[in-house]
Amino acid sequence: MTIDPPATLHDVAEHHDELVQFVYRAAAAPGLVANARSLLAAAPTELAASFEQAMLASEFAS
């Protein structure tokens, strides 16, 4: 999988003992969504459709 550098953020994970919290900053959304779509390219259509529905309902549409 190729990761587009602008989509990566180096401060997105916070550690609470052994618990790791995944934090996504909105500024990274466009690159993140593009990478997610490429990851879903070979996934079942239902899963990709679910992802796209989330994008439509959220503020990530691009």
Place this chain on the structure above:
Amino acid sequence: MPLKIVVTLHGIRTRGQWQKQITPYLARHGLIPYHLDYGFFGVLSFLMPWTRAGRVQWLRGELRDLMDRTGATRVSLIAHSFGTWLALEVLEAENGNLRFDRVVLTGSIVRRDFPWGSTLLRKRWIQAVRNERATGDWVVRAAELFARLAGPLAPRAGASGALGFNTACPGVHDHHVAGGHSEVLNIANYDRWARFIAFPRLPPDHLRRVRMLVQQIRALAASRLGVDASLVRANLFVPSANALRMIPGAWDNMSWAPEHDIELAPDHGSTGRAFTDGTPFSIRRQGGSWTAGVLPGPEQARLDPRLQWVLSLPIGRLVTRDGITVARDVVAVLNVDGLDSVPPLLQTADDPTLKTLVFTLWASTEKIRESLALADTGEPLHDD
């Protein structure tokens, strides 16, 4: 997940023929019907405060007795007309000693300003309400008129069965049709009421779709983490009776039976934190044990001893808050977890590949959220 008892309660000037008709619909969804009958109650009896009070006392006794004998901590309810008023009078009179699970009001004469916010959300005396009303219901309007005109002798009644409640609350679902007082007692509604009460147990249409998506998310996770799919599992936790519990059947590869009955506090472990914080969390076993205090002892003992890692994805509407993406109005948590070893990628939490994968899995839960939202109100799956 405990079996649910559904008390049904008829209105005035009837012995509740619908109570007998609804039994098979409740049974289809695994619910236990318990039909109450206080006899034929005429309009004159309704107008007299002492006869109304007598019926309230009768219902208090019936419900206490039922709960004592069954050990149930909550019962669900379907009530019509005067039965709706009786049930909520009892709820308020018991002041927290009685709790309802999920309630269907039909032809309701409960006052329109009933304090759902305090009883439903804050005190959790009721988990959720479906108000089935008919806009042309003159009977409930007459009850409201009587309540206004009769002064201190009047019941605290209102036309919520025609006009709805004016106290909006997230757990109160409003459904209306055109027609009169008995229109809502339409056999076409019975399956929806049973679905509504059975939630979070899912009916077959929603369960099929949810399980398919859970399987697909699990498969994608296994493939991208480079793990044998047989070692990756998935399950769905929802809030139910003050704990987070797995939805029966909405899981994949969960072969360790004790785990099916795990109850988590809403802030325990990665599941609880994902539920309360609205962001994904992961946890992994380090050495011989998990983080001390992550789960209370009895729940920890139910875990599959081979479990090594958990990724918890909160299911809600993805929004941006303070520049951070979070799930709002979280309805469930999807856990993808694994046995025997922790995949190397999961051990590098700051790896962008992992972050992209987690985001992809997280956002792909949207149709699960949609199904859970529909099932929560009793509505069937609409065609895609």
